[in-house]
Amino acid sequence: MNGEATAINPEVPPSGDGCVECLAESTWWWHLRRCAQCGHVGCCDSSPQQHASKHARELGHPIARSFEPGERWFWNYATGEFLRGPQLMPPDSRPVEQGAPAPKALVPPDWRSQLHSPPPDETAEGD
Ligand SMILES: [Zn+2]
Ligand SMILES: [Zn+2]
Numbered sequence: 001m002n003g004e005a006t007a008i009n010p011e012v013p014p015s016g017d018g019c020v021e022c023l024a025e026s027t028w029w030w031h032l033r034r035c036a037q038c039g040h041v042g043c044c045d046s047s048p049q050q051h052a053s054k055h056a057r058e059l060g061h062p063i064a065r066s067f068e069p070g071e072r073w074f075w076n077y078a079t080g081e082f083l084r085g086p087q088l089m090p091p092d093s094r095p096v097e098q099g100a101p102a103p104k105a106l107v108p109p110d111w112r113s114q115l116h117s118p119p120p121d122e123t124a125e126g127d
Contacts, residue, residue: 004076004083007063012039013089014067017098019043021051028106030115032067032094035059036074036085041067041094046115047101053077068100069093 019029019042029043033052038061042052056062062078065088072092074085094102101107108114 004063006037007061007076008036008074008085008088009038010086010088012037014039014091015041017041017094018102019047019049019051021054022047022049023103025049026106028101028103028108028111030101030111033064033075034067034088035061036063036065036088037061039089046117048114048116050116067093069096 014034016023019032020040022029022043027049029047029049029051031044031046032041033044034041035052035055038059040052040055040059040061042055042064043049045053052064056064056077063074063076063083063085065074065085066072070093074083075081076083101111
């Protein structure tokens, strides 16, 4: 429990509207995850680059919350489990109009074939 407490900081706002690394590298993402500890927004494990899980691994920030509209679940990359967490600093998600995948101008026509097979956190509905 102590690990989870330090891995979630409700005072930190999200880093922005899109995956930090994808925006820097001009690549596209499928869904977004927000680091519950530092606010880093990264792309999910179905996205080609998988920046959210890389962030979790490289910085030792194990818990992320979905940054998709309407999704409120938290995911622990270290244990591979969903968990419940507190209300985080808004905004709660990316802008709805952004859509997925995004950014639209960078999404290739065959984007579906470039997705990684969905891990458990992509197929579950959460709450
Ligand atoms: Zn990314
Ligand atoms: Zn982080």
